[in-house]
Amino acid sequence: MYYPHPLMRSLFVLSLLPFSYVQAADKPALTGGGVNPLSITKIHDRVNYMVSLNFNDGKIAQEWHSVDCKNxxxxxxxxxxxxxxxxxxxxxxxxSYSRYAPAQDDKLMTAEDIRTVCNLPIKEAHWERLSATSSVGTTDLVDVNSIQRVGDILSVRMGYDYADIIWEPPYDAPLELKIEHYLYNCKTHQGDAFAAMNIDSEGRVTDSLITADIVRRKSSFKINTQMEERFGQMCQLPAGKTFTAEGHFVPAVNKPSSTLMGPSMPDLSNNNSQWLSKFPLSVAIEHQAQSLIKPWALPRFKQIRYTEVSAPGEVKVQLDAQPDGYIRKLEDYGIWTVQRLTLGNQLQLKYTMSISSGSSLLNKLQTDLRFPLVTGQRYQAQWDTIDDDKKVTAATLRCEVTGEGDAHSIAPEFSGKYLLVECHETHEGQRRSSGKSAWLQDLNVFVPVAQQVGDKPESLVKLENVSVIR
Structure with a gap:
């Protein structure tokens, strides 16, 4: 692999910059790494690059950065x-785990670090059109400023512009331009893609394949006859001569969002109801659930927010009462969110996650639960859920109302009395769990008091940052 010496010297300096992942990792210690030259792209005034990081515990990471040299x-x-x-x-x-989220400011990069990146001898991408725009809005391109030949090796970046903004799985990363970096042997007429990047409207990399990931996907980047012909022309390009084809290409601005390739995972922000509403319950389950909550278990609030604090960690929760009497619950775990449609914040009717396009629905329910709850009451529930793959999972719940107390003792924002309900739950393929919940009689909702999973000790649950909108 060959690169001009000035670039290699600059890359050495770049590899010394205080990358955030390095600084954040007190243990294990960084033992090596550096910038991958094939990752460096300059789109308009923005430079993107990837740094590889090796740690003394054998773990390896790759971190992508972007520098806006204009601002x-x-x-x-x-x-x-x-x-x-x-x-x-x-x-x-x-x-955000396994799902695209907007770029984060790199507060560890100094003004001098930014100048180092912006002074790299990298030419801005200059796109030449290789084809007319297709019926689906795709235009084949080549970055003429990326074409380099050192010995028999040709280095070139091909591009594919999209007329719409599309979102690509598995991360739902938005893109308007794809870039593929090829190394091609002009003598043997063999070559491969060594990097592939998705670019958004601001010129940032939103997704990529590089190093072992692109080798595994080698079959997706085969050099076809037309590309081989183009590469042959570039191999014969006289020194100092710029490659030309169908003319200079300038991507459109303010592209519309694709109606065919939008996000495949749900937008659960602010406990949005749109995703789960696409998956109706069966008529039988709907009738059964409605008969359980009306009239004695209809929620007496519009929204409740709190943070569950327990030994396993903290979870931000938002409960929204629906006109049909169900409670829509959003659980924010920081790296992903979970949404459930529930009966009283106990029996789950529907379920989805922010990092999955799937969902599960209550498929069968047998229960002797009746409202209003009273001290000494026992009830059980047995149910099946079914997911998008038609997989059925069984679960059971056995509960007893064991006492009562002042709701104000759980959180100052709660009023009236609560009933303490102790439950044991099993889910097919999971460890048994148990928990204690408080049925808030003024609000008609369960909130957690304690939880236990498997053989682990019981963990008390404290509710913080509580707010109630009635």
Missing amino acids: NKAQILYKDLLDNEGLTKARFYGA
Whole structure:
């Protein structure tokens, strides 16, 4: 692999910059790494690059960065954690696991660091059209400023512009331009793609394949006859001569969002109801659930927010009462969110996650639960859920109302009395769990008091940052 010496010297300096992932990792210690030259792209006034990080525990990470040289602003795009074979096993966009989130400001990059990046001898991409725009809005391109030949090796970046903004799985990362970096042997007429990047409207990399990931996907980047012909023309390009084809291409601005390739995962922000509403319950389940909550268990609030604090950690919760009497629950775990449609914040009717396009629905329910609850009451429930793959999972719940207390003791924002309900729950394929909940009689909702999973000790649950909108 060959690169001009000035670039290599600049890359050495770049590799010494205080990348955020390095600084955040007190243990394990960084033992090596550096910038991958094939990752460096300059789109307009923005430079993107990836740094590989090796740690003394054997773990490897790759972190993508972007620097806006016009506004002197540095950002972290995302991090990939690699397995022993060098393949991506986990991706984080900021704190978001396995799902795209906007770039984060890189507060560790100094003004001098930014100048170092912006002074790299990298030419801005200059796109030449290789084809007319297709019926689906795709235009084949080549970055003429990327064409380099050193010895028999041709280095070139091909591009594919999209007329619409599309979102690509598995991360729902938005893109308007794809870039593929090829190394091609002009003598043997053999070559491969060594990097592929998705670019958004601001010129930032939103998704990529590089190192072992692109080797695994080698069959997706085969050099066809037309590309081989183009590469042959570039191999014969006289020194100092610029490659030309169908003319200079300038991408459109303010592109519309695609109606065919939009996000495949749900938008659960602010406990949005649109995703789960697409999956109706069966008529039988709907009738059964409605008969349980009306009239004695209809929620007496519009919204409740709180943070569950327990030994396993903190979870932000938002409960929204629906006109039909169900309670829509959003659980924010930081790296992902979970949404449930529930009966009283106990029996789950529907379920989805922010990092999955799937959902599960209550498919069958047998229960002797009756409202209003009274001290000494016992009830049980047996149910099946079914997911998008038609997989059925069984679960059971056995509960007893064991006491009562002042709701104000759980949180000052609660009023009236509560009934303490102790439950034991099983889910097919999971460890048994148990918990204590308080049925708030003024609000008609369960809130957690304690929880236990498997053989672990019981953990008390404290509710903080409580707010109630009646």
